[in-house]
Amino acid sequence: NAGVTQTPKFQVLKTGQSMTLQCAQDMNHEYMSWYRQDPGMGLRLIHYSVGAGITDQGEVPNGYNVSRSTTEDFPLRLLSAAPSQTSVYFCASSYSPSGGETQYFGPGTRLLVL
Amino acid sequence: KQEVTQIPAALSVPEGENLVLNCSFTDSAIYNLQWFRQDPGKGLTSLLLIQSSQREQTSGRLNASLDKSSGRSTLYIAASQPGDSATYLCAVRGIQGAQKLVFGQGTRLTINP
Numbered sequence: 001n002a003g004v005t006q007t008p009k010f011q012v013l014k015t016g017q018s019m020t021l022q023c024a025q026d027m028n029h030e031y032m033s034w035y036r037q038d039p040g041m042g043l044r045l046i047h048y049s050v051g052a053g054i055t056d057q058g059e060v061p062n063g064y065n066v067s068r069s070t071t072e073d074f075p076l077r078l079l080s081a082a083p084s085q086t087s088v089y090f091c092a093s094s095y096s097p098s099g100g101e102t103q104y105f106g107p108g109t110r111l112l113v114l
Numbered sequence: 115k116q117e118v119t120q121i122p123a124a125l126s127v128p129e130g131e132n133l134v135l136n137c138s139f140t141d142s143a144i145y146n147l148q149w150f151r152q153d154p155g156k157g158l159t160s161l162l163l164i165q166s167s168q169r170e171q172t173s174g175r176l177n178a179s180l181d182k183s184s185g186r187s188t189l190y191i192a193a194s195q196p197g198d199s200a201t202y203l204c205a206v207r208g209i210q211g212a213q214k215l216v217f218g219q220g221t222r223l224t225i226n227p
Contacts, residue, residue, distance in 0.1 A: 004157075035215075043203075043217040058214060090157060100145050100165075100207060103215065105158040 002026050004106035006091050012112045013081040021076040021109050023091030029104075030097040032074040036060065036087040037108075043090065049074055050097040081113045116141045116208050120218035128226050129196060135189040135221045137204035142182050145207040148215070149178050149189050152201045161202075162189070194225045 007022045025032065033048035045058030049068040063085060065077040074093075078085060091106040117140045127133055137147070146165045150158040162171045162178040164187070170179040177190040187204055201222045205215040 040219075042219050043205075043215070045214045048214075092158075098145075102160045102163045103148065104160065105150075107157040108155075 004091055004093055004104050006089075006106035006109050008109060009107070010110045010112075012114065013078075014114055015081060015083060017081050019078050019081065021078070021089055021091075021111075023074045023076065023106060024072050025074075025091075025093040025104070026072065027093065027095070027104070028071060029093035029095050030071065031095070031103075032068070032091065032093045033058070033103075034064070034066065034074070034076045035090045035092065037090060038087050046076065046089075078111075081111075083113045085111065086113045087111060116144075116206060116216045118204060118206055118216050118218040120202075120204060120221050122221060123219065124222040124224075126224040126226060127194060129194060131194050132190070132192050133194055133223075135191070135202050135223070137187040137189070137218055139185045139187075139206050139216075141208060142185050143209045144182060145209055147178075147180055147187050147204060147206045149176075149187075150203040150205065152203060152220070154201075158203065191223075196225045196227050199223055199225045 004025045030051045034046040035043040037043045044060050046064050047066040049055045052068050055066050089109045092103045094101045094103045119138045148163045149161045152158050164171050164180040175192040180187045201220045203220045205217045
């Protein structure tokens with residue numbers, strides 16, 4: 001099992017550009033989520049999904065879109081990048097749709113918006 | 115609103131010592147609590163998960179306890195090794211808003227050889 005994989009590892013964007021952060025898991029997990037990690041702010045939930053076709057907003061969803069067409073993939077889209085979106089982004093997954101079990105995290109994507 | 119605090123923010127100890135990391139949370143209505151380890155530039159690795167009905171969990175040299183009524187958890191590391199150096203994060207899942215983990219800021223641990 002590869003676990004949770006994320007691409008790219010590092011990305012530089014200019015303000016206003018759009019991009020998609022990829023996340024995939026091969027553990028047949030129903031629950032997937034996206035967090036951002038910022039110094040002094042800790043990790044904060046952006047969006048989550050309890051299964052294919054079902055997504056919901058987390059704590060800081062503005063400026064981000066998600067979709068879940070398959071169990072395996074949960075991409076995060078930045079619509080129009082802003083410097084405030086400079087951060088490290090982590091994707092996580094767990095078996096239970098409630099997210100009440102151990103969560104597995106990907107290696108992260110470092111995003112710099114100029 | 116749930117808030118999670120970890121004290122101290124950083125800790126440096128000599129190799130071989132036993133140590134305790136602390137985590138406190140403001141709302142005792144939790145589903146579970148999870149301890150993670152994060153190495154520099156890496157993702158989070160789950161260490162221990164304690165359900166709200168449990169008092170402690172053990173894995174190797176690690177032991178995590180949970181006192182839900184007082185809003186506290188501790189992570190005990192026995193016989194520390196330089197390879198234990200990392201940032202340790204605790205996160206709680208509340209009963210309300212159950213899809214979200216609320217993280218503490220972490221304790222940066224350095225084990226000196």
